[in-house]
Amino acid sequence: MKQAFQPGNRTNRLTGWLLDVYPDRAGMVLWFLDDEGRRLRLVDPFQPCFYAAGSPALLAGLNTDLRGAAWPLDIARVERCELGAPEPVPVLAVAVRQPSVFDPLVRRLISVFPQARFYHVDVPLAQRYFYDKGLFPLARCEAEIGAEGAVLAIQATDSPWDLDYVTPPLAVLELLPDSRALNPAHGGPAPLLVRIDGEERRLEGDDRAIVERLQALLARHDPDLILTDWGDSYLLPRLLALAERLRLPLALNRDAGRPVEARRSRSYFSYGRIVANAGARTLYGRLHIDRRNSFIVAEAGLAGLIEQSRVTKVALQRMARTTTGTGITAMQLETAHRDGLLIPYRKREPEAFKSAWDLLRTDQGGLVFAPTPGYHEQVGELDFASMYPAIMTRFNISPETVNCACCARDPEACVPEIGHHTCRRRDGLVPRTLRPLLRKRAQYKERLKAAGDPAVRQRLDQRQRALKWLLVVSFGYLGYKNARFGRIEAHESVTAYSREILLQAKEVAEAGGFRFLHAIVDSLWLQKPGATRADYEALARTITLRTGLPIVVEGLYRWIGFLPSRVHPALPVPNQFVGVFDHGGVKIRGLEIRRADAPLLVKRMQAELIECLGRAGSLAELRALLPQAVEILRTYRTYLREGPIELDELVIAKALSRDPQAYRTRTATAVAAQELLARGVRLQPGETIHYVIADAGAAYAGDRVRAVPLSSGGWSYDVSAYDELLLKAAHAVLASLGMDADRLARLSGPAESPPSQDVPR
Amino acid sequence: MMSRTSFPQIRPLQLPLVNGMIESPVPSPVSVDRLVHQGPWRLTQSDGLVVLHGHPAVLQLGLCAAVDRSLAGEPLFYLDGANSFDPFLIGRLARAAGSLPRTILPSIQVSRAFTCHQMVQLVTERLGPALRATRGSAVILSGPLETFYDETVPAAEAVRLAQVLFASLRLLAGQGCRVLCLCPPPSLTRRGHLLEALRRKADRVIEAMEGQEGLLLRERRAGVLSTWHIPREAWLGA
Numbered sequence: 001m002k003q004a005f006q007p008g009n010r011t012n013r014l015t016g017w018l019l020d021v022y023p024d025r026a027g028m029v030l031w032f033l034d035d036e037g038r039r040l041r042l043v044d045p046f047q048p049c050f051y052a053a054g055s056p057a058l059l060a061g062l063n064t065d066l067r068g069a070a071w072p073l074d075i076a077r078v079e080r081c082e083l084g085a086p087e088p089v090p091v092l093a094v095a096v097r098q099p100s101v102f103d104p105l106v107r108r109l110i111s112v113f114p115q116a117r118f119y120h121v122d123v124p125l126a127q128r129y130f131y132d133k134g135l136f137p138l139a140r141c142e143a144e145i146g147a148e149g150a151v152l153a154i155q156a157t158d159s160p161w162d163l164d165y166v167t168p169p170l171a172v173l174e175l176l177p178d179s180r181a182l183n184p185a186h187g188g189p190a191p192l193l194v195r196i197d198g199e200e201r202r203l204e205g206d207d208r209a210i211v212e213r214l215q216a217l218l219a220r221h222d223p224d225l226i227l228t229d230w231g232d233s234y235l236l237p238r239l240l241a242l243a244e245r246l247r248l249p250l251a252l253n254r255d256a257g258r259p260v261e262a263r264r265s266r267s268y269f270s271y272g273r274i275v276a277n278a279g280a281r282t283l284y285g286r287l288h289i290d291r292r293n294s295f296i297v298a299e300a301g302l303a304g305l306i307e308q309s310r311v312t313k314v315a316l317q318r319m320a321r322t323t324t325g326t327g328i329t330a331m332q333l334e335t336a337h338r339d340g341l342l343i344p345y346r347k348r349e350p351e352a353f354k355s356a357w358d359l360l361r362t363d364q365g366g367l368v369f370a371p372t373p374g375y376h377e378q379v380g381e382l383d384f385a386s387m388y389p390a391i392m393t394r395f396n397i398s399p400e401t402v403n404c405a406c407c408a409r410d411p412e413a414c415v416p417e418i419g420h421h422t423c424r425r426r427d428g429l430v431p432r433t434l435r436p437l438l439r440k441r442a443q444y445k446e447r448l449k450a451a452g453d454p455a456v457r458q459r460l461d462q463r464q465r466a467l468k469w470l471l472v473v474s475f476g477y478l479g480y481k482n483a484r485f486g487r488i489e490a491h492e493s494v495t496a497y498s499r500e501i502l503l504q505a506k507e508v509a510e511a512g513g514f515r516f517l518h519a520i521v522d523s524l525w526l527q528k529p530g531a532t533r534a535d536y537e538a539l540a541r542t543i544t545l546r547t548g549l550p551i552v553v554e555g556l557y558r559w560i561g562f563l564p565s566r567v568h569p570a571l572p573v574p575n576q577f578v579g580v581f582d583h584g585g586v587k588i589r590g591l592e593i594r595r596a597d598a599p600l601l602v603k604r605m606q607a608e609l610i611e612c613l614g615r616a617g618s619l620a621e622l623r624a625l626l627p628q629a630v631e632i633l634r635t636y637r638t639y640l641r642e643g644p645i646e647l648d649e650l651v652i653a654k655a656l657s658r659d660p661q662a663y664r665t666r667t668a669t670a671v672a673a674q675e676l677l678a679r680g681v682r683l684q685p686g687e688t689i690h691y692v693i694a695d696a697g698a699a700y701a702g703d704r705v706r707a708v709p710l711s712s713g714g715w716s717y718d719v720s721a722y723d724e725l726l727l728k729a730a731h732a733v734l735a736s737l738g739m740d741a742d743r744l745a746r747l748s749g750p751a752e753s754p755p756s757q758d759v760p761r
Numbered sequence: 762m763m764s765r766t767s768f769p770q771i772r773p774l775q776l777p778l779v780n781g782m783i784e785s786p787v788p789s790p791v792s793v794d795r796l797v798h799q800g801p802w803r804l805t806q807s808d809g810l811v812v813l814h815g816h817p818a819v820l821q822l823g824l825c826a827a828v829d830r831s832l833a834g835e836p837l838f839y840l841d842g843a844n845s846f847d848p849f850l851i852g853r854l855a856r857a858a859g860s861l862p863r864t865i866l867p868s869i870q871v872s873r874a875f876t877c878h879q880m881v882q883l884v885t886e887r888l889g890p891a892l893r894a895t896r897g898s899a900v901i902l903s904g905p906l907e908t909f910y911d912e913t914v915p916a917a918e919a920v921r922l923a924q925v926l927f928a929s930l931r932l933l934a935g936q937g938c939r940v941l942c943l944c945p946p947p948s949l950t951r952r953g954h955l956l957e958a959l960r961r962k963a964d965r966v967i968e969a970m971e972g973q974e975g976l977l978l979r980e981r982r983a984g985v986l987s988t989w990h991i992p993r994e995a996w997l998g999a
Contacts, residue, residue, distance in 0.1 A: 073804045111917060111918075111921075114921055114925075197967070235952065266912055346876060346878040346914075347875075347876055347878060347879060348876075348878045348879060348881075348882045349879065349882065350872055350874045350880070350882055350883040350887060351872045351873050351874070351879075351880040352870065352872065353838070353870040353891050354870070354871060354872070355865035355866060355867045355868070355869060355870055355871070356846070356848045356851060356865075356867070356870075356871050357845070357848075357862075357863060357867040357871040358840070358865060359866075359871050360848040360849075360852075360862075361849055486872065510842040640770070
């Protein structure tokens with residue numbers, strides 16, 4: 001049963017969940033799902049505060065300006081500390097009585113007083129509210145409510161660190177295009193599908209009918225969560241535009257007094273590649289999650305998203321769309337806020353000058369031992385558990401603890417190799433933030449080992465994966481430009497310790513008679529004839545004892561192949577391998593099967609081929625299976641020539657590495673992008689497009705590939721080009737078993753292939 | 762009036778295999794001598810503020826200028842906004858010039874800025890004291906505007922900060938410092954006006970572009986157009 005909150009003068013006590021929080025004129029608006037099934041709009045009179053520092057004259061001018069402002073403010077002179085600063089500094093503390101004017105006010109001040117240093121100005125107010133009230137997204141709460149839905153008191157009755165929390169019973173409406181198109185914005189018809197209460201409806205008819213039917217469904221079901229595919233970039237913008245053009249109501253928001261919030265798409269660099277963000281359409285009073293525009297939903301499902309949102313205190317709709325780094329930063333901001341530290345607006349502190357010689361010594365990254373190429377049997381893999389975060393907590397690495405003033409002479413504080421030291425007296429902000437994350441993930445993993453119910457296993461796995469991602473990015477964010485408390489020297493210290501620890505692990509393993517085959521930063525592949533799991537477990541315990549960092553046995557391989565470079569076959573390549581564990585599981589890195597841009601046909605062939613080889617228990621058996629592997633390849637090559645083949649099997653996905661107009665050479669990606677642009681499709685750098693190879697050797701570049709979805713007519717594909725991809729993918733696995741490329745091509749199929757295969761539509 | 766300096770053609774670099782690994786190519790002494798000691802980007806004259814812009818390879822030419830000053834025994838400050846500082850390349854150039862990397866690298870002081878706020882802080886607050894402490898006067902800013910192309914920084918804020926940066930650079934030049942700014946093409950085209958503004962503040966502006974045979978550098982000074990030509994192999998090898 002869903003009702004509006006009945007205003008009155010009586011005090012109410014509510015229990016339930018916090019669904020949504022956002023700033024308003026009178027305070028923070030809270031949407032509350034109570035235990036009676038009501039969705040209530042409450043208002044908590046919250047006054048967020050920011051700080052400004054500068055010369056006395058500057059602060060006096062700022063004070064005068066603020067006292068003349070149209071908005072009610074409370075201004076005080078106080079002293080506060082920045083992270084790592086030896087002394088507090090005098091600052092102006094400004095409490096804003098109307099949270100809705102907080103952002104415009106600070107924007108104006110930053111522009112009018114560029115010399116001032118501002119603090120606490122760009123932490124989203126929902127997060128500030130959570131920090132101050134000890135709440136978090138989807139928290140189970142008790143609240144005391146007065147007249148007009150005013151919150152008199154509110155507190156969480158569960159904790160973000162609980163393992164057994166109950167999520168609210170959300171009413172979910174799914175909205176998605178009923179289309180096989182990979183991205184509806186790239187073309188093709190896309191009728192609308194709606195799923196709710198276990199039913200699926202196809203909204204058909206003219207534009208007016210579609211908007212009216214959707215509005216009726218929203219009014220009848222009043223969903224808490226609208227779950228979409230392509231909602232941010234395609235569905236919601238079009239539906240809203242349609243409703244506006246037809247002057248029809250479309251109550252996507254539960255809060256009727258607000259428009260749907262729109263954030264435009266953008267492209268940015270991440271880990272050396274350009275990434276497209278499809279923008280956002282976020283709601284007030286209910287939640288919108290676009291499964292196609294959420295890294296964490298793709299990686300860890302809704303359970304993972306909720307887990308991240310709870311521990312980071314980043315509102316659910318924002319967490320779904322932002323980077324994991326924003327999540328870990330939010331956690332650090334909370335630690336700083338709790339400590340009473342100032343949170344600076346933008347990072348200003350640059351790296352200290354160091355000589356290029358010192359840079360060469362310190363900026364080295366993790367250690368990699370190149371693999372011994374080829375196939376090996378009876379191999380064990382040991383992995384350090386969350387190595388970098390564990391190093392940060394064990395060695396107290398944090399921006400304010402590296403090269404502190406108090407421990408420079410303490411030999412125990414010295415970071416190996418690079419001359420930095422870390423504080424031995426004060427626990428750093430980063431370790432304090434990471435410790436509960438490491439603990440919670442370890443607890444989830446323990447439970448996962450014991451869990452039998454597949455649904456429980458899936459939920460636990462999604463939650464631990466969500467925490468894993470936060471831990472993974474915590475290292476990168478020590479050096480990342482937008483990390484508020486990042487510092488490059490802290491980053492360097494972590495990698496220096498990791499190199500030392502890997503060397504120690506190598507020494508221990510070799511002293512125990514293990515042969516070192518390969519190592520990448522935090523993973524080691526070792527070999528010892530006749531060694532059992534117990535032997536590897538004993539080795540792991542010895543390494544943990546020596547290094548102080550937990551290392552676990554990832555598994556024992558029946559066989560593993562470290563595959564050579566495809567360009568220089570004599571050279572080993574780190575992190576390119578295929579191995580079969582003793583329990584039959586397969587681990588693959590660097591092959592087509594793991595690549596987003598390999599056609600489905602190629603992935604399927606490689607998967608089948610590896611599955612076939614996976615039956616081998618030893619290298620001798622592996623070699624004996626070679627004829628069967630070649631037969632699999634032959635089957636696929638024949639299928640490619642003779643068909644009937646589906647378009648989906650041949651589609652190649654590529655991310656645009658730049659603005660589509662900026663391609664200088666007519667690569668396949670550039671040609672496909674141009675075709676889409678010519679059809680009126682809007683593309684942005686980082687966006688993924690799809691195409692099939694039509695005729696790789698065509699004299700006119702525009703004929704070489706065709707963008708998917710296809711515009712019209714039949715289609716053809718280049719058999720030779722796809723045949724080559726199949727051969728390359730098979731050769732990557734089989735080359736180290738003595739199968740050269742020519743022999744593989746000869747054994748697996750006919751010598752000649754037709755230039756292209758026409759497929760009627 | 763036009764002058765032209767051409768670099769000699771250099772053989773394409775081979776990739777020798779040593780112990781099964783590809784060894785980094787070592788540029789030949791001829792190309793090093795040309796690249797390091799004879800380019801217009803050298804910081805030997807009292808040129809004030811020099812902007813070398815246009816082609817992404819300007820970042821590598823800046824490293825050549827750094828090696829030139831180091832070989833001359835002069836302290837150099839390298840402010841890196843493009844995360845382009847490559848000590849390995851400097852080491853290779855040093856070796857090719859007959860010096861050991863460890864004799865060159867200590868004289869180059871590096872600091873990397875990852876935000877425009879850091880870049881401004883670096884130039885306005887940190888550089889002056891560092892120059893005074895070492896009596897240095899040679900400064901290279903690699904990609905000084907790269908951090909200003911960050912879309913998360915509002916355009917007005919980026920412009921305001923860029924003005925602070927430019928004023929500080931002019932001040933440094935006015936105090937006798939030699940400042941070389943290396944500016945690859947703007948990655949955010951709608952903020953290309955920042956580069957134009959920096960060009961207007963400069964005492965010398967050299968434009969680098971890709972020609973048919975390599976890199977072409979052009980400078981117009983007092984009505985005279987000077988050009989320099991660097992064969993492709995030379996700068997790709999570097």
